[in-house]
Amino acid sequence: MRARTAIIAGAGRLPATLARALPEALICAPAGIAPEGLSVAQPFHFERLVPFLRDLGNRGIETVVMAGAIERPSLDPALFDRDTAQLVPDLLRAIQSGDDGALRWVIGLMEEFDLRVEGVPQIAPDLLIAEGPATARAPSADEAADAARGAEILAALAPVDVGQGCVICAGQAIGLETLYGTDAMLADVGRHRPERAPHKGGTFVKRAKAGQDLRVDLPTIGPATIEAAAQAGLTAIALQQGHVIVLDRDAVLARADAAGIALWGMA
Amino acid sequence: MRARTAIIAGAGRLPATLARALPEALICAPAGIAPEGLSVAQPFHFERLVPFLRDLGNRGIETVVMAGAIERPSLDPALFDRDTAQLVPDLLRAIQSGDDGALRWVIGLMEEFDLRVEGVPQIAPDLLIAEGPATARAPSADEAADAARGAEILAALAPVDVGQGCVICAGQAIGLETLYGTDAMLADVGRHRPERAPHKGGTFVKRAKAGQDLRVDLPTIGPATIEAAAQAGLTAIALQQGHVIVLDRDAVLARADAAGIALWGMA
Known part of the structure; x- marks a missing residue:
């Protein structure tokens, strides 16, 4: 029998999806966060992380x-207990080293408390995109070439800890993901397309950052991503196989097929 | 006395600015292009490049x-002369190798016709930003740190031939330049700022792509760039010294000073 598991839930639909795969799990969430479709058994304060x-x-x-x-x-400051307060200098140093650094620090701390940190790849591997076409239509040669170019651009960006996504059309970068995320990037592409050719087509490429800890913060798409890609005039979506979570998979593939979009897991 | 010079003029205000620095120059432009504030003495067709x-x-x-x-x-096809037609296979190969490849090919062809190709650095070096602060206000330590982070990101992107610009705030990339160019990027940043913190501040970084031929296609800013940066809530503009053209310098600096923006040439 599986050891008892806690889900530390943030925003979005992923926590509820995982909770369905792990019905016995204890649902925890930072105070003030209400995960979609999930009731929280154990809220906690970051200022009292050690007692938690x-x-x-x-x-x-x-x-x-x-x-x-x-x-x-x-x-x-008023909420801290003494044990957690002593960790603050370490925590601040970790935060300054970027999102990945802060997450690595949290994982390390949990391991010090004999908690094993697992991720979607271990807990619910079916949520990850597998290699090959998932939609009715497989990518064309042009779409596959744009996906390869996008993977090359994201690989160049990974060492500077930027971006998990980009949009490529006819070999040209027409969207690069920033702090504002995927939806913002796809909306920007849609807005700018009338300005200059090519006015439609193109491939949205989404990959994990090289070297990121796959137990946390994996890139995730859902039905709204497909809508946004279709509205931006894109015809293809290339997801790094085994590294991107597809939420509401049936709805995602149905919408992609309806829009004529090819979606596939690439190496 | 300087040998006689021809300006091959495209769109925008740079050709007219150069023409003022070179009053004796012959103004040429591709058929259909009307350079701002400049009358064309010698239009030409790409299909008749060799006779031109x-x-x-x-x-x-x-x-x-x-x-x-x-x-x-x-x-x-109807416009080609026989000599230019023979060059078409080479030209198409050069175009497929990207913008830089196409420009290198054109430069090589001109040199075969004993024409020396010069750029703004040789012809009108005063148009390029010099090292150090150009505005009343010098960058703060945070703005200088954001500029350094931006330079690092652009250096990572150069090998994949993407982007001459980005926007950094508190170490985070909030804008990355794509095919749609600088103005589009700055407008996107302004549009997304209400969505998440930090809601203002930040540094626009503009550099030549490492390895690009500095005789053509240098990055250029003008007064509209300052307006767009101010509207995006930015407080600083870092330009690679000796590699970025500042058009209407007096207007640029006056608008930057009025907006409290620090603009400087960085190494």
Whole structure:
């Protein structure tokens, strides 16, 4: 029998999807975050992280999954307990080293409390895109070439810790993902297309950043992504196989097929 | 006395600015392009490039400057002369190798016709930003750090031939330049700022692509760039010294000072 698991839930639909795969899991969430479609059994404050982690151990939790978006919290000095307060200098140093650094620090801390951190690849591998076409239509040679060019651009950006997504059309970068995320990028592409050729076509490429910890913060798409891609005039979506979560898979593929979009898992 | 010079003029205000620095120059432009504030003495067709270049030599032209934006033309088969037609396979191969490849090919062809191709750095070096602050306000430590991060991101992108510009705020990339150019990027940043913090501040970084031929296609800013940066809530503009053209310098600096923007040439 599987050891008891806690889901640390952030925003979005991923936590509820994972909870369906793990009906026995304890649902935890930072105070103030209400995960979609999920009731929280155990809210916690970042300022009291040490007592929270200790309590998980006391309840027999051995495995933790972090899922969903958690923005950097502002911290209330009055809430800190003494143990957590002593960690603050380390935490601030980790935050300054970027999102990946902060996550690595949190994972390390959990491991110090004998909690095993697992990710979607271990817990619910079916949520990840597999290699090959998932839609009725496979990519054309041009779309596959644009996907390869996009993968090359994202590989160049990974060492500077930027971007998990881009849009390529006829070999040209027409969208590069920033802090504002995928939806913003796809909306921008749609807005700019009338300005200059090519006015339609193109491939949305989404990959994990090379070197990122796959246990947390995996790139995720859902039905709204397909809508946004279609509205931007795109005809193809290339997802790094085994590294991108597809939420509501049936709805995603139905909408992609309806829009004539080829969606596939690429190496 | 300077050898006679021809300006091959594209769109925008750069050709007229150069023409003021070179009053004796012969103004040429591709058929259909009307450079701002400049009358064209010698229009030409790409389909008749060889007779055009031969004619320049016959008129005693020794030096050519290319300035302003020229989009890839569509070619009319009926217009070709026999000599230019023979070059078409080479030209198509060069176009497929990207913008830089196409420009290198054109420069090589001009040199075969004994024309020397010069750029703004040789012809009008005063148009380029010099090292150090150009505005009343010098960059803050945070703005300088964001500029350094932006330079690092653009250096990572150069090998994949993408982007001459980006916007960084508090170490995060909030804008990355695509095919749609600088103005589109700045407008996108302004549009997305209400969505998430930081809601203002940030540095626009503009550099030549590492390895690009500095005789053509140098990055250029003007007063409209300052307006767009101010509207996006930015407070700083970092330009690679000696590699970025500032058009209407007095107007640019006056608008930057009025908006409290620090503009400087960085190494």
